[in-house]
Amino acid sequence: MKIGITCPYSWDVPGGVQQHVRDLAEALIDEGHEVSVISPADDDTPLPPYVTGAGRAVPVPYNGSVARLSFGFLSTNRVRRWIKDGGFDVLHVHEPEIPSLSLLACWVASGPIVATFHTAIPRSRILLVTYPVVRTGLEKINGRIAVSEAARTTLVEHIGGDAVVIPNGVATRRYRKADPLPGWPGEGGAIGFLGRLDEPRKGLPVLLKAFEILGPRHPGLRLLVAGRYADADELLHRVPAELRDRVVLLGQVSEEDKIRVLHSVDVFCSPNTGGESFGIVTAEAMAAGVPVVASDIDAFRQVLRGGEAGELFANGDADDLARALGRLLGDPARRAGLSAAALAAVAEYDWSVVARAVCSVYETVVLGSTQVAVTAPGGEFG
Amino acid sequence: MITDIVIVIAAALLMGVYVSWRAGRIDRLHARVDMARAALDATLLRRSSVALELAASGLLDPATSLLLASAVYGTRDSEKRPRDLAESDLTRALRAAFSQPGFRASMTAKEGADELLGEVEAAAHQVFLARKFYNDVVAATREARGRPLARVLRLAGRAEAPEFFEMDDSLVAESAGVSLGPHPPGHTMSVSSDD
Numbered sequence: 001m002k003i004g005i006t007c008p009y010s011w012d013v014p015g016g017v018q019q020h021v022r023d024l025a026e027a028l029i030d031e032g033h034e035v036s037v038i039s040p041a042d043d044d045t046p047l048p049p050y051v052t053g054a055g056r057a058v059p060v061p062y063n064g065s066v067a068r069l070s071f072g073f074l075s076t077n078r079v080r081r082w083i084k085d086g087g088f089d090v091l092h093v094h095e096p097e098i099p100s101l102s103l104l105a106c107w108v109a110s111g112p113i114v115a116t117f118h119t120a121i122p123r124s125r126i127l128l129v130t131y132p133v134v135r136t137g138l139e140k141i142n143g144r145i146a147v148s149e150a151a152r153t154t155l156v157e158h159i160g161g162d163a164v165v166i167p168n169g170v171a172t173r174r175y176r177k178a179d180p181l182p183g184w185p186g187e188g189g190a191i192g193f194l195g196r197l198d199e200p201r202k203g204l205p206v207l208l209k210a211f212e213i214l215g216p217r218h219p220g221l222r223l224l225v226a227g228r229y230a231d232a233d234e235l236l237h238r239v240p241a242e243l244r245d246r247v248v249l250l251g252q253v254s255e256e257d258k259i260r261v262l263h264s265v266d267v268f269c270s271p272n273t274g275g276e277s278f279g280i281v282t283a284e285a286m287a288a289g290v291p292v293v294a295s296d297i298d299a300f301r302q303v304l305r306g307g308e309a310g311e312l313f314a315n316g317d318a319d320d321l322a323r324a325l326g327r328l329l330g331d332p333a334r335r336a337g338l339s340a341a342a343l344a345a346v347a348e349y350d351w352s353v354v355a356r357a358v359c360s361v362y363e364t365v366v367l368g369s370t371q372v373a374v375t376a377p378g379g380e381f382g
Numbered sequence: 383m384i385t386d387i388v389i390v391i392a393a394a395l396l397m398g399v400y401v402s403w404r405a406g407r408i409d410r411l412h413a414r415v416d417m418a419r420a421a422l423d424a425t426l427l428r429r430s431s432v433a434l435e436l437a438a439s440g441l442l443d444p445a446t447s448l449l450l451a452s453a454v455y456g457t458r459d460s461e462k463r464p465r466d467l468a469e470s471d472l473t474r475a476l477r478a479a480f481s482q483p484g485f486r487a488s489m490t491a492k493e494g495a496d497e498l499l500g501e502v503e504a505a506a507h508q509v510f511l512a513r514k515f516y517n518d519v520v521a522a523t524r525e526a527r528g529r530p531l532a533r534v535l536r537l538a539g540r541a542e543a544p545e546f547f548e549m550d551d552s553l554v555a556e557s558a559g560v561s562l563g564p565h566p567p568g569h570t571m572s573v574s575s576d577d
Contacts, residue, residue, distance in 0.1 A: 060449055060478045061471035064456070064463055071445030072482045099448035107444050131451050133444035 001362060003028060004088035004372060006079070007039035008100035010057035010068035011047060014255075016168075017094055017118050020147070023171050025050055027355035038082045038101060040070035054078045054101055062099065069100040080108045080374050088372040090114060090362045096141065097134055106137035111372035112365040114143040114358075117163065120150040142365040145358065148278075164361060167278055169354035172346055175259055175287035181224075184264035188220020189329045192265030192290070194258060194281050195272075197229035197249075203271030203295060208238050208247075209318035210271075214326055215243040221329065226250040226261050262288035266335065267328050270294035273316050279303055283349050286310065286342035291335045293324045309345035310338055404526075405537040411523040415544045418516040422547060425512040426469055429505040430454050433476060436502055441495050446479050469509075470550040476506065477553050503553060510551045520544045 007021040018039070025035045035050050040057030047053055054075050057068035079101055083091065092114045093102035106113060115138075144163035146152035152163045184190055191211070195202040204225070211223050223246065229235060232249050239247050253261060262268060268285040272295055279299045285292050286303070292310035294300035304310035311328060313320040328335055347353075436442065437450035453475035456468040463471070479485070480499075489495040527538045 058478050061456075061474050062449060062452060064471075069445070069449075071443060071449060072479070072485070073443055073488050074482065074484075075445070076443045099445040099452065101445075103445050103448065104443060131448060132438065133447045137444055 001359070001366075002034045002087060002089045003036070003092060003362065004083065004086045004090070004105075005035060005037045005092045006094060006102045006105045007037060008069065008095045008098045008102045009040065011039040011041040011051060011053070012045040013057075013068055020116075020118065020168060021094055022048075023169060023351045024355060024358065027169065027351035028359070030352065031355055031359070033359075036082070036086050036088070038079060038105075040068060040075075040101060052082055054082075067098075069098065071099055071104070075101065076104050076108060079104045083109050083372060083374050086372070090366055091372045092116070092358075092362070093141070094118065096137055103134065103137050106140050107133075108374050109140070109372055110375050112143075112362075112369045113141045113372070114145065114361055114365055115141045116145040116147060116166075117151045117155055118147045120148070120154045142369070143361045145361060166354060166357045166361075167349075168280065169351035170280065170283045170287050170346060170349045172287040172343075172350045175262065175284050176289070178256075178259040178263045178288070180264040181257075181260055184222075184224065185266050186220065186222060188218060188222065189267075190222045190224055190265040191325060191329075192261055192268045192285075193223070193225045193227070193271075194261060194268075194285075195227045197225065197227045197235060201273050202227075203273045203316075204235075205238065206271040206273065206295075206316055206318050206321060207269050208235075210321040210325060211247070212240060212243065213318065213322040214329075215240075215246060217326065218329060221246065223247045224250065224261060224265055226253045226258065228252045258284075259288060262290050265290060267325060268292045269321070269325065270300060271321060272297060272300070282310075283346050286346040289339045289343050291328055291338040292342060293321065293328065295321075303345070303349070304342075305345050309341040401531070401535060401537070404529075404532060405535075408523070408526050408532060408538050411519065411526055412538075412541050412544070414519045415516070415523055418512070418519050419544075419547075422509075422512040422516045425505065425508040426457070429502075429509050430457050430472065432498070432501050432505045433472060436498055439494070439498055441489065441492055441498065442479065449475050450479065466547060466549045473506070473550045473553070476502065480553055506551065506553045513547055513549065513551055517546050520546050 005021060005025055007018055009015050009017055011018060021037060021039070025037050028035050029050065037051045038054050039051055040055065041047060041051070041053040042056055043053065045053070054070045055078060057070055059066050059068050062069065083105065090112045091105060091109050093105050094116045095118055096102040096106050096115050097117070102115070138159060144155065144161065145166050146155060146163040147166070147168055149165055152165050155161070155163050191207075193204060193207055195204070197204050207223070214221060225247065228251070229249070235249065236244050236247060250257075250261065262285050268290040270279060270282040270285070270292060272279070274297055279294070282292055282294055282300055283303055286309065292304065294304060294310055294312060295315040296312040297315055301312060304312060311324045313324045328338075433450050434454045437447040437454065442450070453472040456463055456471055457465070460468070486499070489499060523544055526532060527543055532538060
């Protein structure tokens with residue numbers, strides 16, 4: 001199938017939507033499809049062969065912050081040309097309610113269009129979704145995908161119609177192999193944590209308390225913590241002085257280093273006390289083959305197959321977490337077993353599976369439809 | 383003896399007249415601030431409404447239309463974002479649209495485009511003027527209130543010191559890139575300094 005995908009945000013700025021588009025495009029290419037992505041990008045940005053730059057993304061105020069978007073008649077012409085030359089069977093637009101390429105593509109294209117909505121639309125923007133130019137664009141969409149249940153809910157409530165929920169995938173292959181950080185995991189063993197440290201629902205305090213219990217019993221055991229935080233000193237002072245040099249804070253790490261962190265520990269801990277709908281970090285740890293100990297909230301219970309693919313502990317209970325971690329640290333055979341089970345379980349969330357689910361949406365909308373084409377130039381606004 | 387008393391009384395009278403003249407001046411300045419503020423609000427509203435008209439006109443591509451509409455909605459909701467920031471956002475959205483290479487040339491063929499774009503530019507220029515006048519009278523008022531006599535005798539009464547209204551109000555980009563700082567450096571239209 002020939003697929004044209006539009007990305008609304010600048011390719012050279014890191015972001016969830018860009019990452020999603022990249023992983024999806026690559027998974028579709030692996031499945032044997034012909035894929036072309038158009039994205040805002042600065043002219044000197046190196047782009048993968050399947051990406052067409054739509055020109056300089058202009059920083060503009062949007063929704064209270066500054067976003068780098070492509071708009072204007074020059075971008076419109078580039079999108080029109082890309083669609084004309086592409087001869088796509090289906091056009092897949094991401095976030096068409098954002099004033100950028102996806103919205104432009106909806107306007108200039110005719111034929112089968114699929115749209116993915118990534119975020120729940122905040123109340124403040126709902127007025128804009130009903131704005132005439134957006135509405136006209138959205139009405140041309142034949143199949144809608146929501147990345148989460150929350151994103152689907154706002155669509156159903158405010159735009160009308162329904163959407164299929166297809167969650168983000170995990171690029172499991174990227175996580176499979178990486179070099180551990182120098183000196184890790186070390187003789188005494190290591191526990192890992194990834195996530196925003198100053199967000200209490202990520203549960204770091206529970207893990208620190210469990211480490212306080214485990215530390216004296218396991219000499220040499222270390223804790224590797226990566227993630228954004230405001231006050232490192234304040235955090236370290238929650239750990240007893242004698243254990244402080246065994247807690248290593250890395251701060252915010254790059255995508256590559258994140259994978260290395262996962263390969264640097266014997267056990268990965270997801271102590272989240274709530275607020276997770278899927279637990280992407282946990283799934284990534286599983287993809288790296290690290291045995292996982294996670295709180296027994298619904299999201300983790302599901303991804304860890306009720307405890308088959310990782311240990312669950314009573315949510316918020318530091319004693320129970322210390323017990324679970326202690327048990328695993330002392331049992332290499334159990335760790336190896338969990339690692340294998342985790343790899344098998346996470347395959348279900350791989351991008352290849354997501355790509356196939358997306359493809360079945362494509363197949364549905366192209367039925368009885370012609371190729372994607374451009375509407376007559378000089379039309380509504382050209 | 384009597385001449386001394388006469389001199390004292392005359393001095394006190396003169397003093398009283400002077401003080402009341404000063405107080406009256408501060409009062410008049412406050413009234414002028416209110417009028418200038420009302421004029422500034424009117425020009426901002428006018429600019430918002432022509433920007434929204436441009437967004438809905440069908441002259442622009444939908445992405446630019448949506449950007450403008452979003453910026454206009456932003457100026458209406460002062461709870462979400464302070465007025466000065468929201469109005470600056472609208473300036474930048476307009477500037478992003480107007481500063482596209484070949485923007486005006488691409489519009490000339492379209493019916494009514496020149497008039498509407500001209501109206502937007504005129505409305506933006508009026509905002510610039512009204513804000514300059516407002517900040518001028520605010521500066522004068524703050525200076526008058528700040529004099530030692532006015533402070534000691536509290537001539538301003540309970541009226542609060544007026545605030546400057548700072549925003550980005552230039553439709554012309556400073557350089558090749560669109561400036562996005564809250565107060566672009568070298569911004570020619572800042573009349574007064576912050577306190």
